[in-house]
Amino acid sequence: MEREQEELQFLGIGGIFVEAQKMILAWRRIFAKIAVSLIVPLSVIFLLHVEISDRMFAKIDRNEQALEEAPEGSLREERLIDRLASEWASYAAFKAVYLVVVLVLSLLSTSAVVYTVACVYTAKEMTFRKVLTVVPKVWRRLVVTFLWSFAVLFAYNAVALLVLVPTLLLVGTGAGGVAFLLVFVPAYLAGLVYVSVIWHLASVISVLEERYGLAAMEKSKELVKGKAIVACAIFLVFHVGFVGIEVLFRKMVARGRGHGDAARAGFGLVLLLLMSLLVLEALVVQTVVYFVCKSFHHESIDKSSLADHLEVFLGEYIPLKASDIQLEHFRL
Known part of the structure; x- marks a missing residue:
């Protein structure tokens, strides 16, 4: 990064994107290799999943419609039930x-x-x-953080359902229910975005610090204070981008057979490139956000200590200790 750590705290949404883009361009060779070896395969699998899922579910939907029309107790009904059971099992296995x-x-x-x-x-x-x-040595720490993040997200959604369902049963779906949903839905979505931001920042912490799992999420929650709006806005920008690419792929490629095979292949390649670039940009940006949050809270990171702990000693990855990365707060 060209900026000093003290200056990073002043970066807003635009500044963070500019800083990330400068880094990608300056080190484009190594980022390109990372993209080709890891991010492009990830994007390919994601987009193929969209098309395969669409085809499998369309087939299930046709058989369910046929089942409704089949005479009750007939041999055709039995065959359709067996076929649907097999298709749903295949769909679940594919998803897993x-x-x-x-x-x-x-x-x-x-x-x-x-x-x-x-x-x-x-x-x-x-x-x-x-x-x-x-x-390979670092990502195992991320697995623990992911499992804790998944548990938190599961608990959050479970609590939301426990609030939503009884309330709707109590007030009904009339004016009272609509009023409740107008308050509940935005609050739920805001909380979901916030938890997701905590998870993504915790992933960075799991790589660069000795914390991982629940401890990384707790540290992430502390760091994001004061920069929550910026971090959430960045998350929404990328999320809208991912959803937009998925919708376009489903419309133009998975269900766009009227456009011709050549056109569909061209659309698919363009969307694959966009998805890969977006994933790379998102990962770089979330790491820059980590350094911005550290700077905002005046938590100095000694570059020489960080460099030492990024080395591989005797084949072991040595994560940063709190004493290395949580140095004395610097004064502006």
Whole structure:
């Protein structure tokens, strides 16, 4: 990064994006290698999942409609029931495999990008081979953080349902129910975005500090104070981008058979490129947000200590200790 740490705290949404873009362009070779080896496969799997899921669900939907029209107790009904059971089992198995593969590639991509950005921050010499050496040892810490984040998200949604369902049963779906939903839905979405931001920042902490899991999420919650609006706005920008690409892919490629195979392939390649660039940008930006939050709270990070702890000693990744990364608060 070209800016001194004291200056990072003043970066807003635009400044963070500019800083991330400068970093990607300055180190485009190594980021390109990370993208090709990890992020592009992740994007390919995500987009293929959209098309395969669409086809599988369309087939299930046709068979369910046929089941409704089949005579009750007939041989046709029995065959359709067996076929639907098999198709739903295949769909569930496909989703499970997809989630596992996406999780692994996502964590590996996060590890690689966060480590690379930290090396850039410390002006530490790095190679793509060194990044690949460190990544498998770092991502296991991210797994613990992900599991805790998933547990928090599950609990959040469970509590939301416990509030939503009894309230609607009590007040009904009339004017009172509509008024309640007008308050509940925005509050729920705001909380969901906030928890997601905490999770993403905790992923960076899990790579660069000794904290991981619930401890990383607690530290993330502390760091995001004062920068929550900026962090949430950035998250929404990327989320809208991801949803937009998914919608376009489903419309123009998965369900766009009227456009012709060549046009569909062209749309697919363009959307794959956009998805890969967006994922790379998002991972770099979330790491820059970490340094911005550290600067905002006047938590100085000694670059030489950070560089030392980014090294690989005897094949072991040595994460930063709190004493290294939580140095004395600097005075402006």
